[in-house]
Amino acid sequence: MILRVNRYRPGVDDAPVFQDYEVPDREDWAILDALTHIKDTVDGTLSFRWSCRMGICGSCGMNVNGEPKLTCGTFLTDYSGPVTVEPLRGFPVIRDLVVDIDPFLANLSKVSPWLVREGEEPETEFAQTPEQLEAYKQYSMCINCMLCYSACPVYVLDPDFLGPAAIALAQRYNLDSRDMGDRFDVLSTEEGVWGCTFVGECTSACPKHVDPAEAIQRYKLTAAMRSVLPFTRRRP
C-alpha cells in the first residue's frame, strides 16, 4: 500500500510537496499505525501529532483522501490504492501534517465555555435529572479534534467564523440546567450562528456523533426569539 504524504518543512521546502511511502497492507492497521511505522523505520523526519490512539484525545486529525478523519480510527482496509494524507484543511500548516490550532482555541474561549453561575457555592451537588443531562449531553462529547472546522465551507473561507465546535460547546452550556448564561452577544452575530449557511458538513464529519449543525440551527431560533423580546439587545 502506498501512503502519499504531504510534506512541508519551513525554511527547507518552498511549498508543500507529496512524498510516497510504501507501507505493509496490514488489515488491523489504522492510518496512524502506518504513519508511526514510517516514522520509526523509514523516515524519522516526518512530523505529525498523535497520542491516545483510541479516538478520545483529538490529536491526530488529518485529511485522508480529501476527507477530515481521525487517523487512529481510520483503517487501511477502508481504502484501495494509494491513500493521500494531508494536514487538516482550514488551518495554517506549521510543518508536515501539523497545523496551528491556536485560532481554534481562541474561538472556543470566546463562547465562555464554563458554567456561568451567580451566588455562593452550595455544599452539595446541583440536582440534575437524567433527562436534564440528556438535553446537553451530546454537545459535551466534542473532543476538539477540529474535523468539523476542516469540513466547514464557511470556516475555510472565513477564519473569523466561530465555527461548529465552538457553537456546539456554547450550546452544551446553554442547555445545561445548571447554567445561567446565554452567550447571546457572541453567538448572535455574523461571526456566530448567522454566519452558518447550514450545509451540515460539520455533523457528517464528527467522529463522536455530535451534531453541531443542529446546535447552530437551534440557537438561531433562540436568538430570533430573544431579539423580538423587549429589554434585550437586537442582533446587529
Added chain:
Amino acid sequence: MAAEEVDVLIVGGGGAGLRAAIAVAEAEPDATVAILSKVYPMRSHTVSAEGGAAAVIGLADSLDEHAYDTISGGDWLCDQDAVEAFVREAPRELIRLEHWGCPWSREPDGRVAVRPFGGMKQLRTWYAADKTGFHLLHTLFQTTLKHTEIKRFDEWYATRLVTDGERVHGVTAIDIRTGRIDTIAARAVILATGGCGQVFPFTTNAAIKTGDGMALAYRAGAPLKDMEFIQYHPTGLPFTGILITEAARAEGGWLINKDGYRYLQDYDLGVPTDTPKLRSMELGPRDRLSQAFVHEMQRGRTVETPYGQVTYLDLRHLGEAKINARIPFVRELCLSYEKLDPVTDLIPVRPVVHYMMGGVHTGVDGETPLQGLYAAGETACVSINGANRLGSNSLPECLVFGARAGAAAARYAVQAAKPDQQAVRTQGADERRRLEQERDGRDGGRERISEVRALMRRTLEESAGIYRDRDSLEKAAGTLADLRERAAVARLEDRSAAFNTELLAGLELGSMLDVAETIVASALNREESRGAHQRTDFPARDDAAFLAHTLAHRGPDGTPRLSLLPVTITRWPPGERVYGR
C-alpha cells in the same frame, strides 16, 4: 534574563496540573501562574480515563471504609496519613467538579449516581458514563479558560529543572513549534506530567506518557519512590492495548477462560454469582486479577492469538440497553478496533501496563525534598496507592493532591526569594548548547531511536512484568546500561527547528531510560512479594524487612542509589488481604 518569569510554573496540563493551576489562582490571586505542557491541555492522558472517580457520598458509606479499601488494596504500603487526607477531601473535590459543570451520570431524582468498582466494599465511584476522564479533563480545562490569569505554554517541552542543588529556580524548555530553546524562571515548580507506561511495549498509556516529570525530578536530585510497583490492568485489547474499563465488570461482566469458565474462582477471589458482588471475583483488585491470568496461561487455559494469549470478557448477558447506557465507549472501541460487538461477541483481553504506583517522592502537600519543587498526580508518589492502586482512586488523587500542591506552592512562592536569574541564565545557556548538539550532531548514528526504544521496552517486559526474579532483573540492569550508551549516539535524521518530533523522541527516550533503571533497581532490591510486585524467588510478603518505601536517588555515576523509608501507619496495622470471603 529569562524570557519569562512566573511565581508558580506547572509542568503538565492534565487533571493534576489544571487543578493545581486553579488552586494557585484561588489561594494567591496576585501570584502569577503558568502551565507548560508538551501537548495542549485537552490532549493530556487524563482524557483516556474511563470508569470513574471514587469519593464517599452514600449514607451507608464512610471515610474509614474508603481508607481501609485503599490501604488493604495497596497491601499496606500506603502512607495512611495521606490516605486519610485523600478520602476526606475527595468528596469535596468531586462536588467542585460538579459545580464547574462536569456531566456526572445521575440518579432519577437528580443526585449524582455511583457504581461499584474493583476492591471497593461500597458503591462510591462517581462516573460520567465510561468517559469520566474525558469529561473531567474538559471541564477542568474549560474552567481554567475563565481564569485569564492562568498563562499557558502549549506544546513546550521541559528539558531540565534549574536548581542550585537545594532550591528550584525554573526550567529550561523547547518551544516545539519554533524549536527555540528557552528558560522560564519560577519561584516554585509543580510537576504533573503523568506516568510512564511507554517504558513497556504493551500499555494502555498514550504515546506522550514517557515519564518526563519523574526524570526531571530525579536528575535534579529529588528521589523517586516505589518505582517497582507497576499496575497491570487485567483487561486490555490485544495489539492496541486499548483499555476496556473495569466498569464493564462493575456493571456485571465476567472474565472467562477458553472453556467458558469463570477462572477467578480458582484464585481465592470468591465464588461466582450472577450479579456483581463487591470485593469479590471480577471486582477483586487489579494486581490479583492480572496474576490469575498468568496462572491460567501456565495451565494452558488461555487462547492463543496473533497478539499473545488472551482470556475473554463476557458482557453479552448485560444486554444492549445496559451496555449503551452505562458503557457505550466500550462498545464503540470494540466495534472500531476489534470489529466485534460486545452485545453478541466475547471480547478478547489480556493484562496491560496501565499505571505507576511509584513516582516523585512527596509529602501530603506535594512537596519534594527539593525546595520549591512539588509534584502531583501519577507523576508523584504520596503515597495513597501503596503496592497496588484501586481503580477510580487515581482521578480524585489528581484533584485532591493537585489542589494541595497548587495551594502549597502558591503559599511558598509568595514568601520565597525571587528566582536566581544568574543560575537560570547559565544553566539555560548550557542546556541550549547541549540540545543544539543533540539536534545537529547525531546524523552519523547507526541505530534509530525507535530501535533502542523497542529494546528497552522488551527488556522491561521480560524482567519487570507481572512476575519477576533476580536473574532477569540483573540481566535487565546490564542491558539498560548498554542501551543508555547506544541511545546517546542513536541517529537523528531531523535537524530542522520547527516541530522536530524526532528530537523530542530522543529526549523522551532519555527520560524513559532513567525511569526504567529505577524500576529495575527497585524491583531487584525488594526481596519480597507485595501487591503488584511479585518475586518468584521471594513469594511471601515480608513486613519485618520491607514494610517500607523504596527511595531511588540518582547517584554520581548516573545509576540509582536505593534506600528504604518506613511506611506511615495511623490506624490500620498490616493484615491479610481478603477478597471474596
